[in-house]
Amino acid sequence: MILCDKGLFTLHTKNTTYQMKANSYGVLLHTYYGPRVSGCDLSYRIQYTDRSFAPNPDEDGGSRLFSLDAMPQEYSTCGVGDYRLPSLELELPCGSRSADLRYKSFRLEPGKYALEGLPAFRGPEGETLVVVLEDAAAQVDVELWYGVLEDYDIITRAVKIINRGGKTVKIRQAASLCLDFQRGDLDLITFDGKHVLERCPNRAPLVPGTRSVGSVRGTSSHQHNPFVILCEHDAGEDHGLCFAACLLYSGNFEAAVERAQFEDTRLVMGVHPYHFCWPLAPGESFTAPEAALCCSKEGFSTLSHRLHRCIRERLIQNPWAGQPQRVLINNWEATMFDFDAERLIKIAESAAPMGIGLFVMDDGWFGARDTDTAGLGDWTVNGRKLPGGLEALVPRIKALGMDFGIWIEPEMVNEDSELYREHPDWALHIPGRSKVRGRQQLVLDFSRKDVRDRVYGDLKKVLSSADISYVKWDMNRSLATAWSAALPAERQGEVYHRYVLGVYDMLEQMRRDFPSVLIEGCSGGGGRFDAGMLYYTPQIWCSDNTDAIDRLRIQYGTSFCYPVGTMGAHVSAVPNAQTGRSVPIETRGLVAMSGTFGYEMDLGQTTEEEKEIIRRQISFFKEHCKLIQEGDYYRLSDPFQNGPYTAWQQVSPDKREALVSIVTGTAHGAPPFLNLRLKGLDPALCYHVNDEGSYPGDVLMEAGWPLPMPWDDYQSAQLYLSAV
Numbered sequence: 001m002i003l004c005d006k007g008l009f010t011l012h013t014k015n016t017t018y019q020m021k022a023n024s025y026g027v028l029l030h031t032y033y034g035p036r037v038s039g040c041d042l043s044y045r046i047q048y049t050d051r052s053f054a055p056n057p058d059e060d061g062g063s064r065l066f067s068l069d070a071m072p073q074e075y076s077t078c079g080v081g082d083y084r085l086p087s088l089e090l091e092l093p094c095g096s097r098s099a100d101l102r103y104k105s106f107r108l109e110p111g112k113y114a115l116e117g118l119p120a121f122r123g124p125e126g127e128t129l130v131v132v133l134e135d136a137a138a139q140v141d142v143e144l145w146y147g148v149l150e151d152y153d154i155i156t157r158a159v160k161i162i163n164r165g166g167k168t169v170k171i172r173q174a175a176s177l178c179l180d181f182q183r184g185d186l187d188l189i190t191f192d193g194k195h196v197l198e199r200c201p202n203r204a205p206l207v208p209g210t211r212s213v214g215s216v217r218g219t220s221s222h223q224h225n226p227f228v229i230l231c232e233h234d235a236g237e238d239h240g241l242c243f244a245a246c247l248l249y250s251g252n253f254e255a256a257v258e259r260a261q262f263e264d265t266r267l268v269m270g271v272h273p274y275h276f277c278w279p280l281a282p283g284e285s286f287t288a289p290e291a292a293l294c295c296s297k298e299g300f301s302t303l304s305h306r307l308h309r310c311i312r313e314r315l316i317q318n319p320w321a322g323q324p325q326r327v328l329i330n331n332w333e334a335t336m337f338d339f340d341a342e343r344l345i346k347i348a349e350s351a352a353p354m355g356i357g358l359f360v361m362d363d364g365w366f367g368a369r370d371t372d373t374a375g376l377g378d379w380t381v382n383g384r385k386l387p388g389g390l391e392a393l394v395p396r397i398k399a400l401g402m403d404f405g406i407w408i409e410p411e412m413v414n415e416d417s418e419l420y421r422e423h424p425d426w427a428l429h430i431p432g433r434s435k436v437r438g439r440q441q442l443v444l445d446f447s448r449k450d451v452r453d454r455v456y457g458d459l460k461k462v463l464s465s466a467d468i469s470y471v472k473w474d475m476n477r478s479l480a481t482a483w484s485a486a487l488p489a490e491r492q493g494e495v496y497h498r499y500v501l502g503v504y505d506m507l508e509q510m511r512r513d514f515p516s517v518l519i520e521g522c523s524g525g526g527g528r529f530d531a532g533m534l535y536y537t538p539q540i541w542c543s544d545n546t547d548a549i550d551r552l553r554i555q556y557g558t559s560f561c562y563p564v565g566t567m568g569a570h571v572s573a574v575p576n577a578q579t580g581r582s583v584p585i586e587t588r589g590l591v592a593m594s595g596t597f598g599y600e601m602d603l604g605q606t607t608e609e610e611k612e613i614i615r616r617q618i619s620f621f622k623e624h625c626k627l628i629q630e631g632d633y634y635r636l637s638d639p640f641q642n643g644p645y646t647a648w649q650q651v652s653p654d655k656r657e658a659l660v661s662i663v664t665g666t667a668h669g670a671p672p673f674l675n676l677r678l679k680g681l682d683p684a685l686c687y688h689v690n691d692e693g694s695y696p697g698d699v700l701m702e703a704g705w706p707l708p709m710p711w712d713d714y715q716s717a718q719l720y721l722s723a724v
């Protein structure tokens with residue numbers, strides 16, 4: 001619900017309230033974000049006080065009581081007296097780098113807005129408020145867009161900047177959100193890591209000054225995720241006030257938090273200002289990507305439940321939604337580049353009787369691709385490996401009762417490729433500087449439509465040549481030398497953002513042309529696992545690390561924002577290729593099952609006993625897929641604590657079913673007696689627990705369930721609960 005009253009804007013969701021107010025000088029102040037409160041004017045909390053060294057704008061008229069530097073701003077500016085983190089920085093024709101905004105008007109629009117060329121949570125439900133601010137000197141309007149997804153407790157924001165003047169103005173920074181708090185006693189949680197260990201939560205109390213995470217790699221990155229949480233010091237899974245901010249963007253981003261001098265805090269999140277400069281000619285506009293906000297006063301579980309539901313129902317667009325989930329087999333870890341049609345068929349033949357419904361052919365099927373030094377860019381089938389092409393291979397896979405999927409990496413080119421020999425200038429490069437390779441490959445200039453058209457044209461032929469219903473869209477290096485031969489010198493600051501827009505454009509085109517193809521995102525595993533990609537690719541390969549014990553950490557961190565059904569997770573062979581660890585097949589299956597679920601190994605190489613276990617895993621997953629992927633997700637322990645076990649739980653929305661997954665750590669002599677307290681059950685219902693009797697929900701939640709005694713490392717157990 002959106003209420004507008006003389007410059008006071010109140011946004012209510014079911015459980016939260018967000019408010020801002022234009023004061024008598026026209027400065028838009030942020031008055032409140034938190035648990036839902038009645039709709040009074042909360043600006044009484046903002047005190048007008050004389051603060052030394054806090055400059056006073058002209059309107060203050062000498063009273064010295066009003067300063068931008070001392071008040072919570074809705075969209076912070078720079079160069080005119082607010083020294084905290086800016087959201088907007090303009091470079092004016094005179095050379096000044098500043099911005100100063102005053103309230104101009106507002107409008108309400110029906111439904112939740114969409115953004116052209118950018119991902120955004122979808123309507124049609126929801127409401128849109130647009131508050132228009134103006135920088136009179138720059139002759140620039142700044143439209144702050146708010147989407148209210150009331151039922152989901154999500155408020156989205158986007159920003160549109162319009163040049164209303166007669167001269168070009170350069171945008172140096174345009175954040176998607178600014179959120180001020182009149183308190184400094186908060187913790188910041190960021191989700192950080194590296195290739196093969198992504199999204200590990202790091203929590204620390206704010207100290208005076210700024211902490212910022214982000215990416216300047218051209219992708220959202222393995223290193224930091226465009227998702228952060230701010231919370232009270234004592235907030236935990238089940239209690240405490242917490243706020244989440246999530247950016248729907250897959251390129252360079254920054255999330256910066258400043259604890260400032262008056263114990264106030266500012267969060268600014270958006271496209272990273274690094275190498276960003278966007279000249280805005282008269283009449284032109286620029287749209288900053290969408291960010292989403294969520295708040296819970298009941299801790300992280302509720303925060304995650306709200307985000308998960310909104311992402312599932314209003315962000316991802318899965319053409320296979322509502323149909324039985326297809327368990328997948330992928331040949332990569334089994335074969336790497338070394339395969340031909342017969343080897344693939346053999347893998348498929350051993351997978352089909354297990355109940356696997358989707359065969360995915362990974363890297364190596366095209367051009368002269370026998371190693372990672374050649375072939376990228378040449379999207380034609382390698383006739384030596386696949387004689388007769390996909391036209392011959394796919395019907396053979398289909399005849400086994402499986403659908404067919406394919407790996408692509410459209411954004412890349414190897415120098416040893418036909419495409420590169422034809423168009424060496426199509427790779428991002430800086431004139432006069434030597435090349436910078438990553439995994440032996442260069443990055444195509446996806447800011448250019450001609451480049452995208454060529455690559456897409458080739459891919460379209462492949463995707464049309466056979467019955468393909470799944471695509472794994474990979475991206476295996478970070479950008480460097482991000483200079484485009486198609487843009488003049490003064491517009492090179494657009495390249496990183498235009499690159500991302502180009503990726504989105506091609507993804508959108510592919511979704512339009514192949515509406516029944518499920519696209520899985522990937523970037524060396526989880527290097528581009530963000531809400532922007534999820535709009536186009538409803539699932540993303542979570543990590544190249546398939547070791548089940550490391551996955552406990554990766555999937556735990558990922559779960560704070562992203563639902564289980566978006567996390568690509570497969571069982572692979574042991575010893576694991578990343579860690580050398582051998583984890584029992586039961587445990588590998590249980591961990592991968594809390595994801596999209598698939599296998600990435602040659603099942604023909606497994607023992608009869610393992611085959612039987614795999615068959616049972618697949619049928620269990622199929623039976624409980626809805627509960628696993630759409631149930632409310634509870635983290636029952638923190639795997640980073642190296643405790644005796646890691647556990648998590650899914651509960652169906654009606655609370656009549658639940659699944660508890662437990663993985664033990666390393667075994668020790670004389671293990672303690674431990675009881676695991678379950679969550680989210682109906683205290684008044686009685687539940688069957690596996691075949692081991694029936695127990696009341698309150699008992700299971702308060703007294704707990706005895707954990708099995710571990711015998712050996714990394715054992716696992718599943719408890720399936722159904723209401724009596």
Ligand code: GLA
Nearest residue numbers: 332362363522523524525544
């Ligand atoms: C990336 C992906 C892997 C695999 C390889 C193929 O690393 O994350 O899953 O597809 O590329 O080259």
